[in-house]
Amino acid sequence: MTVRAGVVVTGTEVLSGRVTDRNGPWVAQQLLEMGVDVAHITVCGDRPADLTAQVQFLADQHVDLIVTTGGLGPTADDLTVATVAALYGRELHLDPELERHIDAIVERWRSRMSAAIDSGPLQAGIRKQALVPVGALSIPPTGTAPGVVVPADRAGGLPAVLILPGPPRELQAMWPAALETEPVAEVLARRTQIRQSTIRAYTLSEADLAATLRTAERRIAGFDDLEITTCLRLGELEIVTRYAESAVSSYAELVALIDEHHGARVFSDDGSTIDDIVADRLAGRRIGTAESCTGGMIAARLTDRAGSSAYVVGAVVSYANETKIGLLDVPAGMIDEHGAVSEPVAAAMAEGALRRVGVDIAVSTSGIAGPGGGTDLKPVGTVCFAIAETGRPTRTRTLRLPGDRASVRALSTTAAMHMIADALAPAR
């Protein structure tokens, strides 16, 4: 059977747009991967009336589980537990053992704190954080705040509520224990197993995919049992399909059809990202970058990965021409003749990085990210790329990328990742 959940994200800093929420998406993704249908995410500030209204709304929508994030801190504006307790008609009581537990954690943290992130006196708040609604369960803190699970109130038409802390690391660390609490486990036990699979394609348009899906609808028996959503992001089209065990063969047919129509553009059908593929295909080869308009973003992305020091050697960000000349040996005359944003210069930058950084493969970017600097011949968004490899001719490419400065830089970074992956692809 379908189990439905709703997520309530609390925090004025999220509601007001000052902080990008990471918890709502994370919780939704976990639930979906477990086969729980997430119907609604709501965001409210630190006002009890708004929080109450949202929880009541989700109850009215007949969700089986509500997950809240945030509002468990030691200060007066952290009100989630008290607000949910009031709605569920449960008094708060102090759990002395929990209070001692939190106290010990705070003490330990305080002694370890570095200069950059210090902790002030939290004593006053510890007592508040140890207040639990009568009949609810607490989940051991992974930061300082315990989680709370309030069981469903079937007579009142209120589902079980899982109350989690706001800091993403704390929330994620608490998740496994939260799933094992009896009220949450009871809800999860009712669900049907659902699979979720992802196909990723680069430079495939949504309209072309839509045409293929129309064909699929005609050709594939059981196509209607596949719940397909697509999303285009930085030139990558993500095709996510949710389906029950019984629709596995329909999904296999869909994969085959998409591969038949768009095989050259599909780069992943096993969930792997382009970052995974680059790391995998490097297989011991050493990589470096020479970046102008991307300003270090490709290097930052490559080194984002744990263990990347095994293959990322270094990078030169040559924002100014003199850096292209001095650190990458680009001939000054070449810049005069072709301009810094040109395929010859991109090629010389990549080859310079190959030698000077000392790697087996190097990628370079030189482009006009804007808003200024565009010309009729080379408008904003023009970006030249090169891939240099030992023992192979250097390849160059020019793209004209849409959007503002941030968009051009982000699209360039993703394009570079795909060029690296293509260069490293096994011959076929």
Place this chain on the structure above:
Amino acid sequence: MTVRAGVVVTGTEVLSGRVTDRNGPWVAQQLLEMGVDVAHITVCGDRPADLTAQVQFLADQHVDLIVTTGGLGPTADDLTVATVAALYGRELHLDPELERHIDAIVERWRSRMSAAIDSGPLQAGIRKQALVPVGALSIPPTGTAPGVVVPADRAGGLPAVLILPGPPRELQAMWPAALETEPVAEVLARRTQIRQSTIRAYTLSEADLAATLRTAERRIAGFDDLEITTCLRLGELEIVTRYAESAVSSYAELVALIDEHHGARVFSDDGSTIDDIVADRLAGRRIGTAESCTGGMIAARLTDRAGSSAYVVGAVVSYANETKIGLLDVPAGMIDEHGAVSEPVAAAMAEGALRRVGVDIAVSTSGIAGPGGGTDLKPVGTVCFAIAETGRPTRTRTLRLPGDRASVRALSTTAAMHMIADALAPAR
């Protein structure tokens, strides 16, 4: 009077956590800055029943304006206009002029499209996008989708709805025209002017600020008219206060009190970010970076800014020791003696960048981002920094930063920005 708004973000890709929504926060921030109180943000997938439920929920909460984002595309799963029209009991009719307008845009786009982002045949969808509810207004497309404004239905208790497209660039470009439509302008005209001011501090704890706010509550007349929210992010504490014109002097007293207690940690009280301050204080001086654990993130952040080519010359990402030696002239013996993560090596890296990149000020990082590589003496999170400047002694510093790899790298980048700003600060 207080005007309240709610925001509905649509899209299965957002609800399922695959895409981080940028529209909800952006719209909320715009509304708040105009003095509109944002009470709720809700997120739903591409299911009409869920969207209807959310719009009805916001109406039940007596908001004066609902803003929706997304679901205006040409494909069948884009349902926002039809769903809102049904709830408001308004038929859809085809606007032939709008259809021609969209057609012309699509034609123009198609001819300009680059290889990376191509557009397929959209003809079928153009007609769909030109459907407008009877009695509603359309807002000219900034991409291909027009916006729609549905007037309030006072008898039915339904507020005005502003329907905006999902791509953030299109939405933001449409915003000014949307505010001028009669139903939206009418709502905005009812609001009281509210100011919003921000104080930013670095390495100030929430608990220490809370103590100061308790003092403020006792000392400052009209303190209760200040709506203060705080948010700690990457070591920066942001203190945002909303207040009516009449509370301006209370706010001035608050600023003075925070400055009295925490002046050394406050770096901004005029809304400027540390990025603004660094760009401003550079004032013609040229900057470069030498990065190990941050892998290019500081350079990427510095070049994020339009016009940064005037002062960012370049960077060396020296992930491997051989790059530290080869491109930054760090003596090999120094690495052997002190280890790559040490203040002497960080100093040599910054000084190497000063010379080799050819700049007036250089910052360096060398640290252990994890998850591997930590030792008892230098656990994960240990990061050494240096600032080298022409004509001044090089300064070094070591921080022990908390969290996982992404956290250590992000905290290091922000710490480096603050060290640059401090180094460039006018003597006081």
